[in-house]
Amino acid sequence: MVLATETTQFHVLAVDDSNIDRKLIERLLKTSSYQDDQERSSNSASVSSDDDQNHQEVEVNLIITDYCMPGMTGYDLLKKIKGSSSFKDIPVVIMSSENIPSRINRCLEDGAEEFFLKPVQLSDVNKLKPHLMRGRSKEIQPNMNKRKGMEEISSPDRTRTRYNELEVV
Amino acid sequence: MDVVQLQRQLVDYKASLYNEAILDEQFTQLQELQDENNPDFVVEVVSLFFEDSERLLNELTKALEQQNIDFKRVDAHVHQLKGSSSSIGAQRVQKVCIAFRNCCEEQNVQGCLICLQQVKNEYSLVKTKLETMFKLEQQILAAGGSIPV
Numbered sequence: 001m002v003l004a005t006e007t008t009q010f011h012v013l014a015v016d017d018s019n020i021d022r023k024l025i026e027r028l029l030k031t032s033s034y035q036d037d038q039e040r041s042s043n044s045a046s047v048s049s050d051d052d053q054n055h056q057e058v059e060v061n062l063i064i065t066d067y068c069m070p071g072m073t074g075y076d077l078l079k080k081i082k083g084s085s086s087f088k089d090i091p092v093v094i095m096s097s098e099n100i101p102s103r104i105n106r107c108l109e110d111g112a113e114e115f116f117l118k119p120v121q122l123s124d125v126n127k128l129k130p131h132l133m134r135g136r137s138k139e140i141q142p143n144m145n146k147r148k149g150m151e152e153i154s155s156p157d158r159t160r161t162r163y164n165e166l167e168v169v
Numbered sequence: 170m171d172v173v174q175l176q177r178q179l180v181d182y183k184a185s186l187y188n189e190a191i192l193d194e195q196f197t198q199l200q201e202l203q204d205e206n207n208p209d210f211v212v213e214v215v216s217l218f219f220e221d222s223e224r225l226l227n228e229l230t231k232a233l234e235q236q237n238i239d240f241k242r243v244d245a246h247v248h249q250l251k252g253s254s255s256s257i258g259a260q261r262v263q264k265v266c267i268a269f270r271n272c273c274e275e276q277n278v279q280g281c282l283i284c285l286q287q288v289k290n291e292y293s294l295v296k297t298k299l300e301t302m303f304k305l306e307q308q309i310l311a312a313g314g315s316i317p318v
Contacts, residue, residue: 018221018249018252018253018256019217019221020214020217020218020221020253020256020257021252021253021256023213023214023217024199024202024214024256027202027207027210028202031202068248070245097248097251097252097255118252118255118256119195119198119255119256119258121198122198122201122202
């Protein structure tokens with residue numbers, strides 16, 4: 001019962017039962033992706049969007065999901081993804097309108113890269129870039145930049161190749 | 170009325186919406202996400218908000234008319250309304266939703282009914298205000314002017 005939108009040349013899967021929030025996330029992601037050079041992460045997996053013969057293979061570079069959804073929470077989704085051999089390496093970000101520290105900590109401890117409080121801002125979405133580019137540098141630096149003010153570990157300089165094709169879905 | 174007068178009217182009108190806390194900073198964020206390539210973004214999001222809210226208000230009305238009120242269900246609808254109003258910056262609607270959720274938690278029927286009426290009033294207000302604002306914007310554009318930031 002989850003509803004999703006796919007967007008940007010990075011193929012970010014946005015999962016949210018609110019169509020308003022999905023539209024907002026889509027716009028934020030597209031705005032953010034035009035701000036500088038982008039590079040597709042080599043760390044991606046295919047998601048079959050259909051059950052029958054004509055299934056389409058889509059690479060997903062990041063999943064951003066709402067916490068409160070009918071049927072399944074974002075945390076449940078996180079656990080499913082991290083428990084899956086095919087998808088466990090896809091970075092997962094969780095959003096919620098409720099500021100509950102124990103909830104936030106549990107999500108982060110169990111593998112969510114970031115936890116955003118709604119309404120999500122452009123500054124939040126800009127934090128996704130390191131996660132989208134994961135798998136490129138030799139040493140993976142965990143991003144400790146959480147909403148409630150922990151210090152940021154800056155990532156090492158990386159050579160970036162110019163992305164030739166802007167593929168906006 | 171000429172373009173300059175219309176633009177001034179729009180600026181004043183928008184300012185009043187913020188001053189009266191009908192809209193908050195989040196609405197400004199929405200406007201900043203709009204550009205020449207996505208000129209209808211704000212109108213589209215707001216339209217979704219109107220549709221969604223009307224559906225939720227109908228559901229809430231029905232749910233609160235029941236003999237045995239399902240407060241969990243009521244709360245779920247209010248939670249959604251609180252979320253969407255927050256996403257577009259409809260501050261007053263959001264605030265009533267917070268009080269509404271408290272009433273649900275307390276299983277306070279009277280409180281819920283009062284909140285429902287309040288949220289309907291606030292929704293009606295923000296809808297009217299936003300529609301007026303969009304009309305003003307259209308008038309400016311039709312007169313060949315640009316929307317003042």
